[in-house]
Structure formats: C-alpha cells, structure tokens
Amino acid sequence: MPIQRLSIIGTGLIGGSVAMAAKKYINNCQITAYDSDESSASEALRLGVIDRSTSLNQVGREAELVIVCTPVGQFDAVMRVIAPTLTAGTLLTDVGSTKRSITKLAAELLPAGVEFIGSHPMAGSEKRGIAAAHADLFQRAVCMVMANASTPAASFDLIEKFWTTLGMLVKRLTPDEHDRIVARISHLPQVLAMALTAIQSETTLPYAGRGFKDTTRIAGSDPKLWRDIVLDNADEIRAGLSDLRKQLDQFESLLDPAKQDQLVAWLEHASNLRRGMS
Amino acid sequence: MPIQRLSIIGTGLIGGSVAMAAKKYINNCQITAYDSDESSASEALRLGVIDRSTSLNQVGREAELVIVCTPVGQFDAVMRVIAPTLTAGTLLTDVGSTKRSITKLAAELLPAGVEFIGSHPMAGSEKRGIAAAHADLFQRAVCMVMANASTPAASFDLIEKFWTTLGMLVKRLTPDEHDRIVARISHLPQVLAMALTAIQSETTLPYAGRGFKDTTRIAGSDPKLWRDIVLDNADEIRAGLSDLRKQLDQFESLLDPAKQDQLVAWLEHASNLRRGMS
Numbered sequence: 001m002p003i004q005r006l007s008i009i010g011t012g013l014i015g016g017s018v019a020m021a022a023k024k025y026i027n028n029c030q031i032t033a034y035d036s037d038e039s040s041a042s043e044a045l046r047l048g049v050i051d052r053s054t055s056l057n058q059v060g061r062e063a064e065l066v067i068v069c070t071p072v073g074q075f076d077a078v079m080r081v082i083a084p085t086l087t088a089g090t091l092l093t094d095v096g097s098t099k100r101s102i103t104k105l106a107a108e109l110l111p112a113g114v115e116f117i118g119s120h121p122m123a124g125s126e127k128r129g130i131a132a133a134h135a136d137l138f139q140r141a142v143c144m145v146m147a148n149a150s151t152p153a154a155s156f157d158l159i160e161k162f163w164t165t166l167g168m169l170v171k172r173l174t175p176d177e178h179d180r181i182v183a184r185i186s187h188l189p190q191v192l193a194m195a196l197t198a199i200q201s202e203t204t205l206p207y208a209g210r211g212f213k214d215t216t217r218i219a220g221s222d223p224k225l226w227r228d229i230v231l232d233n234a235d236e237i238r239a240g241l242s243d244l245r246k247q248l249d250q251f252e253s254l255l256d257p258a259k260q261d262q263l264v265a266w267l268e269h270a271s272n273l274r275r276g277m278s
Numbered sequence: 279m280p281i282q283r284l285s286i287i288g289t290g291l292i293g294g295s296v297a298m299a300a301k302k303y304i305n306n307c308q309i310t311a312y313d314s315d316e317s318s319a320s321e322a323l324r325l326g327v328i329d330r331s332t333s334l335n336q337v338g339r340e341a342e343l344v345i346v347c348t349p350v351g352q353f354d355a356v357m358r359v360i361a362p363t364l365t366a367g368t369l370l371t372d373v374g375s376t377k378r379s380i381t382k383l384a385a386e387l388l389p390a391g392v393e394f395i396g397s398h399p400m401a402g403s404e405k406r407g408i409a410a411a412h413a414d415l416f417q418r419a420v421c422m423v424m425a426n427a428s429t430p431a432a433s434f435d436l437i438e439k440f441w442t443t444l445g446m447l448v449k450r451l452t453p454d455e456h457d458r459i460v461a462r463i464s465h466l467p468q469v470l471a472m473a474l475t476a477i478q479s480e481t482t483l484p485y486a487g488r489g490f491k492d493t494t495r496i497a498g499s500d501p502k503l504w505r506d507i508v509l510d511n512a513d514e515i516r517a518g519l520s521d522l523r524k525q526l527d528q529f530e531s532l533l534d535p536a537k538q539d540q541l542v543a544w545l546e547h548a549s550n551l552r553r554g555m556s
Contacts, residue, residue: 141487142485185487196470198525205551209420209463210403211464217552223549224545230533255512264501267504
C-alpha cells in the first residue's frame with residue numbers, strides 16, 4: 001500500500017478507527033488529523049493513533065489521501081475550508097452515510113487536479129467517539145465507493161487498495177444508487193428501531209428480551225448525527241417508509257384466521273430471506 | 279426445589295431447554311416428555327435430557343408439574359387431550375407467547391383440583407428445535423407468570439420457585455396485561471423485523487451491515503409459530519401497529535430542515551430511552 005501521507009478530518013469512532021487500521025495495516029503511514037473537539041484530537045495523539053494534530057486549513061496540505069470523517073451535517077462547512085487548501089494530485093474521500101450532496105459539493109468546490117471519490121464503509125456502532133474506535137472495525141465489511149465515469153482509473157485503484165488493505169470488500173456504485181440502497185438497508189432500520197423504542201413505556205420495558213434488545217440496539221445512536229443523515233436523504237427515506245407501510249398494511253390485512261395461508265406466505269418470505277443471509 | 283415428577287409437552291427449543299435446566303438445577307427431578315415429532319423426543323432421551331418418552335394422554339399422569347411447550351396453535355388440541363388425564367394436586371403451566379386464550383381454555387377444561395398458572399419465559403432464539411436448546415437459556419431473563427386472585431398461594435409459590443431455580447426473575451401479571459405488553463415488546467418487533475426484511479432485494483441485501491443484521495435477526499424465526507401467535511393476539515398487535523404508525527407519521531412530518539429542533543427531540547427521546555436499558 002503506497003500511501004504515506006494520510007489526513008483525517010474528525011477523529012471520532014470512524015475517523016479514529018481509520019487511523020488505527022491505517023497504523024496497523026499500512027507500513028510507514030504518517031497520519032495528520034484535525035478534530036473540532038480539541039480533546040478528541042489530543043486523545044488520538046496520546047494513543048499514538050495519529051502523528052500530528054493541526055488546524056482544519058492545514059490538515060489536507062501535502063496529503064496523498066484526505067478522508068472526511070465528520071458527521072454529514074458538517075460536510076458543507078468542512079469542504080468550504082479545505083477545498084482551497086488542496087493541491088493537484090491529492091485524493092479526497094469521506095465516510096458519510098449519504099452521497100449525492102457531498103458529490104455535488106465536491107464538483108462545485110474542488111480545484112482542478114483534486115479528485116473526489118466518496119466512500120461509505122458499512123461498519124459502525126451505536127457507540128461514539130475515539131474511545132469506541134478499534135483497528136479491526138472494518139474487517140470483512142463492505143465499503144461502497146462512488147467513482148464516476150470521469151474518475152481516473154489510478155484514483156479508483158488507490159481508494160480501492162486503501163479500503164481493501166484495511167480489511168474491506170469494495171463495491172462500486174453511483175451516488176444515486178448509494179442513497180437509494182442505504183435508505184432501505186441502513187437509514188430505515190435506524191428509524192424503525194427508534195420508532196419501536198418510542199412506543200414503549202415503563203410498563204413494557206421491564207419485559208424486554210434479547211429479541212427486543214437486538215432489534216432496537218442501534219436506537220441508542222447519536223441523535224444529531226442521525227438528524228443530519230435523515231434530512232440529507234429525506235426523499236429516499238420517504239420512499240422506503242412508503243414501501244414499509246405497504247408491508248405493514250398487507251400484514252395487518254392478513255391477521256384473519258380465514259387468510260392463514262397468505263399470512264404464512266408473508267411470514268415465510270421474510271423468514272427465508274433473513275435465514276439466507278450470513 | 280421440591281418438584282420430583284416433571285412432565286414436558288413439546289421438546290423443541292424451549293421444552294428441551296426447560297428439561298436441560300431442570301436436570302441441571304433441580305436434584306432428583308424425573309422428567310417425562312411427549313413430542314408429536316417422535317424424533318425430537320428420541321433425541322431428548324438419547325441426550326439424557328428426559329428420563330422417559332410417552333404418549334400425550336399418559337404424559338401428565340402422576341406429574342406434580344406439567345409444562346405445555348408446544349406452539350400456541352396446538353394449545354387447544356393438547357389441552358383437550360390432557361385435561362381429563364390430570365388429577366387433583368397437579369399444577370399445569372405453559373410457556374406460550376399469548377395468555378388470554380389458554381387461560382380461558384384452562385378454566386373451561388381442567389378438572390377440579392388441577393390448577394393452571396400461565397408462564398411466559400422471556401427467553402428464546404430465532405433458532406429451532408432441541409439442537410438449539412441449552413440449560414442456561416433462562417438465566418437472568420424475566421418470566422411473566424399469570425396467577426389470578428383465586429390461585430392458591432402454594433401453587434403460585436411453587437411455580438415461582440420453579441422458574442427462579444432455573445435462573446429467572448419472576449413477575450406477576452394478569453393475562454390481559456401480559457397480552458398488551460408482549461404485543462409491543464415482543465410481537466411488534468417480530469413483525470417489524472419481518473417487514474423490514476421484506477422490503478429488501480438483491481440490490482440492497484449485499485450492503486447489510488451489523489445494524490441491519492441485528493435489527494432483523496429475529497425475522498428468521500419459525501413462520502408457523504408466529505402465525506399462531508399473531509392470530510391469537512391480533513387485537514393487541516393492531517393496537518400496537520397503530521401506535522407505531524403514529525410514530526412513523528410524526529417522524530416523517532419532521533423530515534424538514536425548518537423542524538430540526540423537533541426532529542432532534544424525536545430522535546433524542548428514542549436514543550435516551552434505549553441507552554437507559556441494560
């Protein structure tokens with residue numbers, strides 16, 4: 001893996017884990033980082049996870065690869081500061097949960113010769129901050145990578161090599177495909193876990209078993225992080241909610257002993273689909 | 279623990295685990311069992327989990343405690359066969375996920391002197407059969423027990439002692455309270471996990487991360503078992519679905535940058551509730 005100058009913006013759970021994984025799996029990788037929370041960057045430095053902490057308008061200078069690991073809601077502000085500081089030959093990526101808006105922002109702001117390829121490592125946790133970070137967070141998980149037709153092959157190869165070295169399986173998509181897919185496989189599960197938690201009360205919560213706990217584990221995630229994501233992908237989340245309501249309506253219409261065969265077929269379809277997953 | 283003659287009807291995941299736990303935690307407990315699937319009872323016998331396998335109209339004779347561990351849909355047929363074979367002093371319980379219907383059935387069918395107290399151990403798995411059973415399935419989980427005002431204190435004490443000996447924390451409720459609570463904390467999570475799985479496709483499933491997998495793990499459960507449960511508790515599940523739809527409608531109405539404060543409040547409420555759980 002040829003990357004020797006890596007810059008990370010945001011040293012939380014994902015940024016911290018990227019730094020730890022890069023230190024573990026890439027030889028001689030020098031990491032410069034910035035976090036708006038001074039104490040997070042200091043902690044990363046203290047842990048030896050990064051080599052240098054600097055300001056936002058310095059962090060991307062001279063890097064081969066810059067990775068934006070802030071919450072989605074800070075992308076606009078971060079991109080406006082860093083774009084003018086990046087020089088030709090630098091590759092920029094991110095780890096955000098939405099892709100259409102940052103791709104548009106990159107096309108608008110980046111100087112010539114600075115390539116942007118969005119990334120979305122499908123790894124995370126309901127936990128927060130560098131304290132929850134670890135070098136093997138990405139092992140065997142999928143990383144969605146958004147290269148377009150005009151992306152130079154060398155840039156795509158570099159980003160693919162980077163995530164593969166950290167243990168990931170890279171899949172290439174367009175930003176539109178990405179946002180449609182994650183609305184259903186990631187954002188909707190989050191919303192449902194929260195809605196399912198919200199209908200509980202002091203009467204029901206003492207009876208929660210392992211099923212409820214697993215189903216709602218991600219409901220404990222950071223609310224502000226999710227505010228940014230759901231607002232940025234609102235149209236696709238609405239479309240997914242509409243599909244989900246249809247399934248719930250169909251299920252409810254089958255809650256009738258006279259329709260048991262159709263009810264079993266509905267339950268079996270979901271059960272088989274889930275059992276077919278690893 | 280004074281029970282020396284225990285009978286188990288249904289040697290699947292739960293019945294098999296009850297037998298294993300009774301063998302592990304109760305001294306000199308002789309277990310007689312019946313399963314409509316001969317091979318399941320033979321396997322239990324071979325594993326030394328039960329002492330004797332017999333017919334349905336013999337299994338409850340001479341037992342101090344009889345536990346019905348069949349799917350909810352077989353309760354009616356099982357109760358009609360065993361009720362006339364039980365003699366005064368026998369205590370009958372079950373481990374089903376619904377409680378109003380079996381309580382009514384017991385009041386209708388049991389001979390004088392045979393006490394029924396419904397039980398619902400909040401422990402389980404999406405796995406099936408005796409192969410997935412284990413002696414510590416019940417450790418530290420809650421067991422809901424449905425004793426009513428006319429239940430003799432000695433019978434309640436016996437059933438409480440039994441589940442406590444197997445490692446459970448016993449909580450006493452009425453059948454109505456039980457069915458209302460489990461609709462929200464157990465049946466609705468099941469339906470949602472299945473609906474969330476059903477809206478996926480070959481396009482989205484390859485991108486499933488740990489969040490999706492946890493949220494939908496229980497969707498792999500046995501469809502016929504769940505057909506019986508959801509049909510038996512249909513009214514409460516409809517009420518829970520109505521509460522859930524209100525939460526989803528509210529969430530969707532807040533997908534608007536102008537309403538971010540309310541959106542964050544909605545997300546925070548769920549996040550805090552979930553983070554407050556063990």
